[in-house]
Amino acid sequence: MIRFEHVTRHYGDADAPALSDISIEFNRADFVFLIGASGSGKSSLLRMVLRESLPQQGKVSVAGQNLSLMLERRVPEYRRSIGMVFQDFRLLPDKTVYDNVAFAMRVIGASRSTIRKQVMKILSRVKLDHLAKRFPHEISGGEQQRAAIARAIVNSPAIILADEPTGNLDPRASEEVMKILRWINASGTTVIMATHDRPIVDRMSRRVVQLHQGKLVRDEPNGLYDPPEGSEAWEILSAEEAATGLRASDPMPQRTQLHSVVAPAAPAPGSAPSSDAETAAPTPQPTGPQAPEPHARAAEPVTAVNHYRVTWPQDDAASDSASDSQPGAGVDAADLPQFDAIPAAETEPAEHTPAPGPAASSEPTPATESAEPTTDPVDTVPAAPKTGSAPRLNWLSHAEDQSPPTAEPKAEQQSEVPRPRASAAEATYAESQRTAEQIRSSKGGLFRRSRRQR
Numbered sequence: 186m187i188r189f190e191h192v193t194r195h196y197g198d199a200d201a202p203a204l205s206d207i208s209i210e211f212n213r214a215d216f217v218f219l220i221g222a223s224g225s226g227k228s229s230l231l232r233m234v235l236r237e238s239l240p241q242q243g244k245v246s247v248a249g250q251n252l253s254l255m256l257e258r259r260v261p262e263y264r265r266s267i268g269m270v271f272q273d274f275r276l277l278p279d280k281t282v283y284d285n286v287a288f289a290m291r292v293i294g295a296s297r298s299t300i301r302k303q304v305m306k307i308l309s310r311v312k313l314d315h316l317a318k319r320f321p322h323e324i325s326g327g328e329q330q331r332a333a334i335a336r337a338i339v340n341s342p343a344i345i346l347a348d349e350p351t352g353n354l355d356p357r358a359s360e361e362v363m364k365i366l367r368w369i370n371a372s373g374t375t376v377i378m379a380t381h382d383r384p385i386v387d388r389m390s391r392r393v394v395q396l397h398q399g400k401l402v403r404d405e406p407n408g409l410y411d412p413p414e415g416s417e418a419w420e421i422l423s424a425e426e427a428a429t430g431l432r433a434s435d436p437m438p439q440r441t442q443l444h445s446v447v448a449p450a451a452p453a454p455g456s457a458p459s460s461d462a463e464t465a466a467p468t469p470q471p472t473g474p475q476a477p478e479p480h481a482r483a484a485e486p487v488t489a490v491n492h493y494r495v496t497w498p499q500d501d502a503a504s505d506s507a508s509d510s511q512p513g514a515g516v517d518a519a520d521l522p523q524f525d526a527i528p529a530a531e532t533e534p535a536e537h538t539p540a541p542g543p544a545a546s547s548e549p550t551p552a553t554e555s556a557e558p559t560t561d562p563v564d565t566v567p568a569a570p571k572t573g574s575a576p577r578l579n580w581l582s583h584a585e586d587q588s589p590p591t592a593e594p595k596a597e598q599q600s601e602v603p604r605p606r607a608s609a610a611e612a613t614y615a616e617s618q619r620t621a622e623q624i625r626s627s628k629g630g631l632f633r634r635s636r637r638q639r
């Protein structure tokens with residue numbers, strides 16, 4: 186679904202590239218931890234998926250669409266299929282929790298009743314419904330991050346990019362956040378999370394991608410934060426942590442299975458058992474009833490590779506179905522967010538006036554085609570059409586970039602039922618639903634089908 190092919194990116198006149206010859210793939214329903222020292226390129230990689238930054242060499246494609254060739258007017262629609270979560274939450278301070286989440290739906294023109302229903306449903310899922318009328322400064326950091334995640338997921342994105350979402354949280358709040366991200370992932374959403382949080386990575390036992398000075402040095406399914414001892418990636422991490430004064434190596438929790446990162450055909454992410462049980466204790470515990478069976482980490486050395494590329498099945502549909510078995514593992518189905526998006530039948534003629542939630546707010550007007558996305562000047566890439574010196578993308582002030590949409594197959598089918606006199610906002614919403622679904626299905630190109638459908 187997301188493919189990096191020999192991607193290199195320099196910023197300005199820096200000698201060292203932020204990303205250097207990165208080749209990697211992420212599939213539907215992957216849960217990926219991006220780790221590496223500060224400055225290793227984690228955020229740069231996320232920004233490329235978001236198409237906030239473009240490669241100077243190589244190619245980044247999502248659902249078959251080369252992001253460098255994506256038309257600028259398609260970018261907002263594309264970005265609405267991605268939910269962003271940041272370390273510093275980035276909630277709108279003058280809006281209530283409800284309005285922060287509702288905002289993401291208003292900008293795509295959802296109807297008032299749909300917004301109310303969906304926002305309260307999502308707030309309830311993240312256990313914030315009782316705080317819907319509070320402002321960000323009236324709730325805790327953990328609650329703010331849950332509100333930020335609610336905003337990111339309210340339109341059911343195909344991809345969640347989380348940049349150190351637990352960086353400002355205590356372990357308990359972090360655990361709550363991770364629980365929500367697991368729920369989202371269990372619904373089929375790809376989650377890529379940059380983090381320095383060793384206990385969380387170790388507890389989750391998901392795919393771990395390690396960067397070092399812009400290079401990919403490890404890609405390990407069901408990995409721990411620490412690479413296998415003795416591997417080149419382990420040497421790198423140890424040296425980095427020694428240099429920064431952080432611990433070089435803590436006692437590692439044991440686990441049952443080791444996947445070599447240099448295997449020519451790594452298993453699809455869904456094919457490996459996950460020890461990420463929702464039943465795990467609320468705080469990280471390397472041992473205990475939930476811990477995997479003691480098993481020494483395999484002694485085989487793992488080679489650090491820059492050109493390494495995971496050999497996932499070429500057919501995304503096949504890998505999708507393979508990975509479908511994993512996401513729900515250990516998750517109580519009753520607790521899963523029901524990302525049924527907004528049934529088309531419920532979609533009312535879009536509001537062009539602000540929709541008051543529990544607390545009134547001033548609202549932006551729905552996104553329009555004229556509100557082009559912006560690209561950081563530093564990221565202007567010659568090959569990209571129409572990139573320029575526009576101001577830096579601001580997720581909070583730029584309505585066009587604010588929200589990711591999505592659709593479950595059911596919603597997509599419904600949206601194909603002809604309905605008379607669909608408003609522009611409805612059409613925008615339906616289009617963005619299709620985009621998310623196309624990213625999920627990942628075959629036939631990102632916008633090909635939507636063009637035919639129009």
Ligand SMILES: Nc1ncnc2c1ncn2[C@@H]1O[C@H](COP(=O)(O)OP(=O)(O)OP(=O)(O)O)[C@@H](O)[C@H]1O
Nearest residue numbers: 196197203221222223224225226227228229230563
């Ligand atoms: N806009 C920019 N302009 C110039 N250099 C940049 C820019 N953004 C990132 N860099 C540089 O690119 C390299 C990779 O930065 P990046 O933010 O991707 O690292 P990171 O792994 O996310 O770090 P951290 O863990 O501290 O967030 C660093 O050397 C950084 O200084």
